[in-house]
Amino acid sequence: MDTFMYGFISQLVNYPQSAYLHIPFCHRRCFYCDFPVVPLGDSAQGDHGPGSNSIKSYLDLLYRDISLSPKGIPLATVYIGGGTPSLLSSYQVASLLDHLRVHFGFQYGAEITLEIDPASFDKVSLEGFLEAGINRLSLGAQSFDNNVLKILGRRHSSRDLLEACNLIQDCFKSGQLASWSLDLIKNLPGQNLISWKRQLSKAISILPPHLSIYDLSIEKGTVFAWKMSRGELSLPNDEMSFEISRVTSQILKEEGFSRYEISNYALPGHASRHNRVYWSGASWWGFGQGATACPWGNRFSRPRTRKLYKQWLEMQEISSKNESLKSIQKSQHIPFEDLLIVGLRRREGVNLKELSKDLGWSKDQLKANINALKNCWEYPLGMGWIKQRGWRFYLTDPEGMEISNQILVQMLEWWESLNGCSSD
Numbered sequence: 226m227d228t229f230m231y232g233f234i235s236q237l238v239n240y241p242q243s244a245y246l247h248i249p250f251c252h253r254r255c256f257y258c259d260f261p262v263v264p265l266g267d268s269a270q271g272d273h274g275p276g277s278n279s280i281k282s283y284l285d286l287l288y289r290d291i292s293l294s295p296k297g298i299p300l301a302t303v304y305i306g307g308g309t310p311s312l313l314s315s316y317q318v319a320s321l322l323d324h325l326r327v328h329f330g331f332q333y334g335a336e337i338t339l340e341i342d343p344a345s346f347d348k349v350s351l352e353g354f355l356e357a358g359i360n361r362l363s364l365g366a367q368s369f370d371n372n373v374l375k376i377l378g379r380r381h382s383s384r385d386l387l388e389a390c391n392l393i394q395d396c397f398k399s400g401q402l403a404s405w406s407l408d409l410i411k412n413l414p415g416q417n418l419i420s421w422k423r424q425l426s427k428a429i430s431i432l433p434p435h436l437s438i439y440d441l442s443i444e445k446g447t448v449f450a451w452k453m454s455r456g457e458l459s460l461p462n463d464e465m466s467f468e469i470s471r472v473t474s475q476i477l478k479e480e481g482f483s484r485y486e487i488s489n490y491a492l493p494g495h496a497s498r499h500n501r502v503y504w505s506g507a508s509w510w511g512f513g514q515g516a517t518a519c520p521w522g523n524r525f526s527r528p529r530t531r532k533l534y535k536q537w538l539e540m541q542e543i544s545s546k547n548e549s550l551k552s553i554q555k556s557q558h559i560p561f562e563d564l565l566i567v568g569l570r571r572r573e574g575v576n577l578k579e580l581s582k583d584l585g586w587s588k589d590q591l592k593a594n595i596n597a598l599k600n601c602w603e604y605p606l607g608m609g610w611i612k613q614r615g616w617r618f619y620l621t622d623p624e625g626m627e628i629s630n631q632i633l634v635q636m637l638e639w640w641e642s643l644n645g646c647s648s649d
């Protein structure tokens with residue numbers, strides 16, 4: 226069966242054709258990070274030396290997790306994320322992919338991404354990852370400025386990053402790698418327009434075909450939250466932050482990048498197919514500690530600690546396969562408001578007629594509800610920050626995307642008011 230037929234069948238039954246594998250290990254915890262990661266120390270490695278026993282025993286759990294899943298149609302996208310998956314050896318990555326290949330199979334041209342951290346790999350391990358079947362990399366650069374990297378608590382230096390970029394770019398240019406992404410963080414402590422433009426120019430000069438640019442967010446329980454509470458973090462104010470975003474969008478547009486999601490920019494043909502699965506509300510498998518899966522539109526997360534994850538797996542192994550499937554079917558559907566939020570972040574926005582088809586609205590109800598939404602959005606619609614095309618609403622770039630939070634809040638208030646839980 227060819228890729229077209231798999232896509233066709235998958236659309237008919239929303240059968241998962243993507244898989245996420247979670248690797249929860251990092252060398253150290255960055256000062257802004259609140260992910261449930263396990264720091265193993267700066268010299269940790271996947272298959273020998275410090276931390277390797279912990280990684281090996283986790284991988285055994287991951288293999289069991291994959292084998293417990295109902296079999297399905299071959300995978301079109303795989304994403305190995307974390308954490309720092311490039312802590313694994315290339316043999317370990319190959320073995321993970323083999324488990325997926327044996328269980329599900331891969332479609333021709335499947336996109337297989339590995340998150341990779343500068344200073345956690347060299348030329349030999351990079352070539353090993355590509356030989357294992359990885360064809361897309363997502364490099365956690367964050368910043369080219371050594372002082373900023375120190376403030377963030379990152380392990381790599383600017384020099385490590387440039388070496389990593391050169392290695393990856395060589396593989397991309399020679400056709401060994403189909404695509405790669407460079408990830409940066411903006412709105413960092415002490416950042417201004419000049420320093421940000423310098424970062425962006427540096428990133429562009431490396432010629433990555435994809436850029437992910439996230440805003441720093443201060444999460445509870447992190448070193449940054451503690452520093453913030455002591456007044457030791459000076460973050461760009463709202464005006465500066467807006468200007469940084471506006472300039473980013475403008476410069477990247479001039480460089481030929483398309484902003485296909487609020488934080489993601491790609492040259493033609495390089496948008497992440499895997500991430501689009503999450504944003505489109507399609508189904509995916511998720512394996513590993515804390516991983517979220519969404520088979521057949523039913524979303525659930527595995528336990529976030531190793532101990533509970535292991536116990537959960539043991540319970541799944543005791544129960545029959547049918548019972549595992551039942552537990553999937555009993556789990557929660559993606560809430561409509563989540564579909565709205567992720568949908569509106571995409572360049573194409575949300576098609577309310579399509580999105581609401583499971584809600585049982587009549588045509589008149591749909592029209593009335595959309596009119597109510599347009600009342601909530603009267604100001605941003607009037608300002609041209611949101612556009613309507615038929616049943617579809619989308620944010621304009623950069624204005625709409627830069628104030629997306631306000632627009633999303635208005636949309637959620639509309640949704641709450643339809644459900645009779647408005648605070649008014």
Ligand code: SF4
Nearest residue numbers: 251254255258307308
């Ligand atoms: S490398 Fe990434 S996942 Fe690991 S601690 Fe730093 S930000 Fe968190």
